[in-house]
Amino acid sequence: MEQIGTFGTSRTTINDLQLFRDETDPEVAAMLADCAIVRVPKGERIDDSGQAHLYIVLAGQLEIESDAHAGDETGTTRVLPGESVGDQAVLDDAANLAAMTALEDSELLVIESSVVWTLIDRSSVLARNLLRLLSFRIRTTNALLRRRQKLGEFYRQLSLNDPLTGLYNRAWLNDMLPKLAARAARTGSGLSIVMIDLDHFKQFNDTHGHIIGDVALSAAASLIRDALRPSDFAVRFGGEEMLAVLPDTGIELATMVAERLCQRLRDTVVFTDMRVELPHLTASFGVASLGENGDEYALMAAADAALYRAKEAGRNRVCN
Secondary structure, three states: OEEEEEHHHOOOOHHHOHHHOOOOOHHHHHHHOOOEEEEEOOOOEEOOOOOOEEEEEEEOOEEEEOOOOOOOOOOEEEEOOOOEEOHHHHHHOOOOOOEEEEOOOEEEEEEEHHHHHHHHHHOHHHHHHHHHHHHHHHHHHHHHHHHHHHHHHHHHHHHOEOOOOOOEOHHHHHHHHHHHHHHHHHHOOOEEEEEEEEOOHHHHHHHHOHHHHHHHHHHHHHHHHHHOOOOOEEEEEEOOEEEEEEEOOOHHHHHHHHHHHHHHHHHOOOOOOOOOOOOOOOEEEEEEEOOOOOOHHHHHHHHHHHHHHHHHOOOOOEEO
């Protein structure tokens, strides 16, 4: 970066600069006259880690990499002729930590921090344009943060859902079941779970193949999810095991829900267009409710024990 002149010897006028647009005070132009103009070769990085400066691009363009500088999703922005960078550092009286690189051979007007403050005292036009610029950057940054927040929530939701069935996954269960159990224990509102295991599903997979097995599993999951209340939760626990989490529900109502699911699963047709009809799916159901002074571990253990009893009793049934 080398100095090639001053603003007073340049053919650029003050109204070519965004920050000074509509400025008519000749004294302001005179105050800029001694400010240096430097040439920055393409690819060169501008080191401004010492005293802050205001840079205005007269020719070429810069690329700025900085979390604080509003740009696109990549965290970079381009500064074109007439535009400025470094104003935030000047106003904060701090070193400019933004990484600034010339994307092509460029010419920059360099204004010292002390000169910027003198200009602000003199020019209400500059002060107003600075406020507009900073307001625009704040709005842009806020919009970018909102997009990132929505994207983060989208990926968080993806991480809590099973990709095959669309049900909540074990990570969701590990996060939410303790909260639901604590709420039920605090309010006495009740909490039940129905543990579901598709009967002889390994044999089904071995006989009909894993692709058809996945379709059958998805059909069973959809049936379970669609049969529950909006306040209930359907979870794929792992493999062919699923859970229905039923807030505000006691053992009797939870058992009725399980009986309804058991019957609907017996009636489910996995494929309607197969030449050879596939066998109907059945499942074993274990029902448990949160006991007094119980927690999520005791609740899961009770449901697992009930599921074991259903399997031992011949499968395709509900036990509590």
